[in-house]
Amino acid sequence: xxxxxxxxxGTGLVGQGIxxxxxxxxxxxxxxxxxxxxxxxIGSSEADLRNQEQTRKLFEKYKPTHVIHLAALVxxxxxxxxxxxxxxxxxxxxxxxxxxxxxxxxxxKVISCLSTCVYPDKVEYPLDETxxxxxxxxxxxxxxxxxxxxxxxxxxxxxxxxxxxxTSAIPTNVFGPHDNFDMESAHVLPALIxxxxxxxxxxxxxxxxxxxxPLRQFIYSRDLAKLFVWMLRNYDSVEPLILSVGEDEEVSxxxxxxxxxxxxxxxxxxxxxxxxxxxxxxxxxxxxKLLELVKDTGFAFTPFDKALDETVQWFLRNYNNARxxxxx
Amino acid sequence: MxxxxxxxxGTGLVGQGIxxxxxxxxxxxxxxxxxxxxxxxIGSSEADLRNKGQTEKLFEKYQPTHVIHLAARVxxxxxxxxxxxxxxxxxxxxxxxxxxxxxxxxxxKVISCLSTCVYPDKVEYPLDETxxxxxxxxxxxxxxxxxxxxxxxxxxxxxxxxxxxxTSAIPTSVFGPHDNFDLESAHVLPALIxxxxxxxxxxxxxxxxxxxxAQRQFIYSRDLAKLFVWMLHSYDSVEPLILSVGEDEEITxxxxxxxxxxxxxxxxxxxxxxxxSDGQFLKPATNKKLLGLLKDTDFRFTPFDRALxxxxxxxxxxxxxxxxxxxxxxxxxxxxxLTSQMP
Numbered sequence: 310x311x312x313x314x315x316x317x318x319g320t321g322l323v324g325q326g327i328x329x330x331x332x333x334x335x336x337x338x339x340x341x342x343x344x345x346x347x348x349x350x351i352g353s354s355e356a357d358l359r360n361q362e363q364t365r366k367l368f369e370k371y372k373p374t375h376v377i378h379l380a381a382l383v384x385x386x387x388x389x390x391x392x393x394x395x396x397x398x399x400x401x402x403x404x405x406x407x408x409x410x411x412x413x414x415x416x417x418k419v420i421s422c423l424s425t426c427v428y429p430d431k432v433e434y435p436l437d438e439t440x441x442x443x444x445x446x447x448x449x450x451x452x453x454x455x456x457x458x459x460x461x462x463x464x465x466x467x468x469x470x471x472x473x474x475x476t477s478a479i480p481t482n483v484f485g486p487h488d489n490f491d492m493e494s495a496h497v498l499p500a501l502i503x504x505x506x507x508x509x510x511x512x513x514x515x516x517x518x519x520x521x522x523p524l525r526q527f528i529y530s531r532d533l534a535k536l537f538v539w540m541l542r543n544y545d546s547v548e549p550l551i552l553s554v555g556e557d558e559e560v561s562x563x564x565x566x567x568x569x570x571x572x573x574x575x576x577x578x579x580x581x582x583x584x585x586x587x588x589x590x591x592x593x594x595x596x597x598k599l600l601e602l603v604k605d606t607g608f609a610f611t612p613f614d615k616a617l618d619e620t621v622q623w624f625l626r627n628y629n630n631a632r633x634x635x636x637x
Numbered sequence: 638m639x640x641x642x643x644x645x646x647g648t649g650l651v652g653q654g655i656x657x658x659x660x661x662x663x664x665x666x667x668x669x670x671x672x673x674x675x676x677x678x679i680g681s682s683e684a685d686l687r688n689k690g691q692t693e694k695l696f697e698k699y700q701p702t703h704v705i706h707l708a709a710r711v712x713x714x715x716x717x718x719x720x721x722x723x724x725x726x727x728x729x730x731x732x733x734x735x736x737x738x739x740x741x742x743x744x745x746k747v748i749s750c751l752s753t754c755v756y757p758d759k760v761e762y763p764l765d766e767t768x769x770x771x772x773x774x775x776x777x778x779x780x781x782x783x784x785x786x787x788x789x790x791x792x793x794x795x796x797x798x799x800x801x802x803x804t805s806a807i808p809t810s811v812f813g814p815h816d817n818f819d820l821e822s823a824h825v826l827p828a829l830i831x832x833x834x835x836x837x838x839x840x841x842x843x844x845x846x847x848x849x850x851a852q853r854q855f856i857y858s859r860d861l862a863k864l865f866v867w868m869l870h871s872y873d874s875v876e877p878l879i880l881s882v883g884e885d886e887e888i889t890x891x892x893x894x895x896x897x898x899x900x901x902x903x904x905x906x907x908x909x910x911x912x913x914s915d916g917q918f919l920k921p922a923t924n925k926k927l928l929g930l931l932k933d934t935d936f937r938f939t940p941f942d943r944a945l946x947x948x949x950x951x952x953x954x955x956x957x958x959x960x961x962x963x964x965x966x967x968x969x970x971x972x973x974x975l976t977s978q979m980p
Contacts, residue, residue: 466722
C-alpha cells in the first residue's frame with residue numbers, strides 16, 4: 310500500500326536526522342524505509358505554514374497519508390523573551406494550519422513534536438507524560454511552550470470529535486548535524502560548538518555563558534529520528550510519548566562544554582561568564598514508557614561523547630553551509 | 638476625547654447588559670458613558686469573527702479605539718462534550734482574529750472575557766487571579782476553557798512585545814435578560830426559570846435536577862456590565878480581574894430555585910431529583926481585588942432576589958424568550974405559554 314510521509318520542518322535538525330535514518334538504515338528494518346513508502350522533507354522555502362493557503366497547496370501537491378510535524382518557530386532563550394507574541398502566534402498558526410489541513414485531507418496519522426521545555430516550571434520531577442499541563446511553563450520559552458502545549462489539546466479534540474489519529478512526541482534537548490548554529494538564537498550545544506570554534510580560530514578565550522551548573526538530558530538527533538520512525542509505524546495512542554535518554558543520564562553544561570573543547574581540539578583559555586542567565590536549572594524526564602515500548606527493537610542510544618564528536622566533525626566539515634548567522 | 642468602543646458579542650447576555658448600563662447610567666458617572674464616546678454593539682450576523690477577512694472589514698468600518706471582546710462559541714455541557722474540536726477551534730479563531738486585528742488597528746485597549754469555569758478542576762479554593770493555569774480545566778468545557786485561557790496568554794504576549802493594553806475580566810455565573818433559555822444548552826438559572834414556567838402552565842411538578850445543595854456565586858448581568866464599563870475607563874493592568882459577588886454571597890441551587898418559584902408565582906408540586914448530578918459542588922472565587930479597586934465608587938451589587946424578580950417580571954425578557962422558543966427542547970410550548978401570560 311502506498312504510504313506518503315510528509316515531514317514538515319524537514320530541513321531542520323530533527324527532520325534531517327529522520328532523512329539520514331531513512332536513507333541509511335537497512336530497508337524494511339525497524340527504523341529503515343519500507344517498500345512502498347515515499348518520504349518528503351519540506352522546508353519553509355517551499356511553504357510558509359503560517360499561511361493557510363500555502364499549507365493547503367502543499368498538501369494538495371504531496372497528498373500525504375502520514376505527517377510528521379516538526380515545523381516551528383524556534384529560538385534560544387533571548388529570542389523567546391524579546392518576541393513573546395511572535396513565538397506564540399506563529400507557532401499557533403503553523404500548528405492549526407497543519408493539523409486542520411491534515412484533518413481535511415483525512416491523513417491517517419499525524420505525529421507532532423512537543424518538548425520537555427514546555428512543561429510546568431514548578432512541578433515534581435521526574436517529568437512524565439501526565440504532567441504537561443499542571444502549571445505555567447518557564448518564562449524563558451513563554452510563547453513557544455503555550456503554543457506547543459495547545460497541540461496536545463488539539464490532538465485530543467480532533468481524536469475525540471472525529472477519531473483522527475493525532476498524537477505527539479516529547480523529546481528532551483536535541484543536538485546533531487544541521488542544527489542552528491547562529492549564536493543569536495542557537496540552543497546551548499550548537500552555541501558552545503560555534504563559540505569554541507571561533508575561539509580556536511581567532512585565538513580568543515572560550516567563554517561559556519552561565520554557571521555551567523544546569524543539567525540537561527541531551528538526545529542525539531539521529532537517535533531521536535529512529536524513534537520517530539518507530540512511532541510512525543507502531544504508536545497509535547493520542548497520549549504523548551517522551552523520547553529521551555534515561556533520568557540518570559543528565560549532563561551538566563560544564564560537562565558538555567568540556568566535551569566540546571575536546572572535540573574541537575581547543576587548548577586556549579576556557580571560562581564561565583556567570584553574569585549571563587542559566588535558563589531552567591534542571592528538568593529530568595522519565596523515559597520509562599518509551600523503554601517499555603521499544604524493548605524488542607534492538608534500539609540503543611548513541612553515547613553522548615560519541616554523538617557530540619560526530620556533530621562537531623559535521624560542523625567543521627560543513628561550516629560554510631551550516632546555519633551560522635552573520636560571519637564572525 | 639472621541640472614542641469608538643466596539644463590543645463583540647454585543648447582542649448576548651453580557652453585551653446587552655452593557656448596552657443597558659450605557660443607556661441608563663448618568664453620563665460621565667463611574668459606570669456611565671462619557672462625552673464623545675460611541676458604543677457599538679456587534680452580533681454574529683454582522684460579522685463571523687472566525688473569519689479574518691470579515692473581522693478586518695468590521696474594524697475598518699467602525700475604526701474602534703477600544704474593544705470589549707465578549708463574542709464566543711458557548712454552550713452547555715452536552716454540546717461542549719460532543720464537539721470538543723469545534724468549541725476549541727472556533728474560539729481560538731475568534732480570539733486570534735479579534736486580538737490581532739485590534740493590534741493591527743492600534744486599538745488603545747481590549748478587555749476580553751474569561752470565566753471562572755475555565756479554572757483548574759483540581760485547585761485550592763477560593764479562586765483568585767493567580768490560579769487560572771495551575772492544572773487542567775473540567776472536561777465538561779474542554780475546548781472553551783483552553784481557548785479562553787489562551788486569551789490571558791495572548792494578552793500578556795501582546796503587552797510584553799508591543800506594549801498593547803490588552804487585559805481580561807473573569808466573571809462568575811452570569812444571569813439576566815437576553816440569556817439563553819434553550820433547555821438543551823442553558824445555564825442553571827435560565828433553565829430553572831424556563832422549566833418553572835413550563836410546570837406552571839402545564840400543571841406539572843417543578844423538578845430541579847440535583848440535590849439543591851451545590852453552591853454558586855451569581856452575578857447579575859447589569860451589575861457585571863457596570864464593572865466592564867468601569868474597567869474600560871479605569872483598569873490598565875494586563876493582570877486579569879475577577880468580577881464577582883463576595884465568597885460569602887454564594888447561593889445554593891435550592892435558594893435559587895426557591896427564588897424562581899416565588900418570582901414565577903408557581904404554586905404546584907416542587908421537588909429535587911437527586912439522581913441527577915450536581916455538577917461541581919462549589920467553586921468560590923474571591924472578589925477582594927475588585928472591591929479594593931472599587932472602594933471609592935458607589936458600586937453595589939443588586940441583591941439576588943431583587944435581580945431575579947426584575948428579570949422574571951420585566952416585559953423585555955419575553956422578546957428574548959420568544960426568540961428562543963424555536964430552539965427550546967419541548968419545541969412549541971414556550972411561546973404559547975408566554976403569550977398566554979402576557980397582560
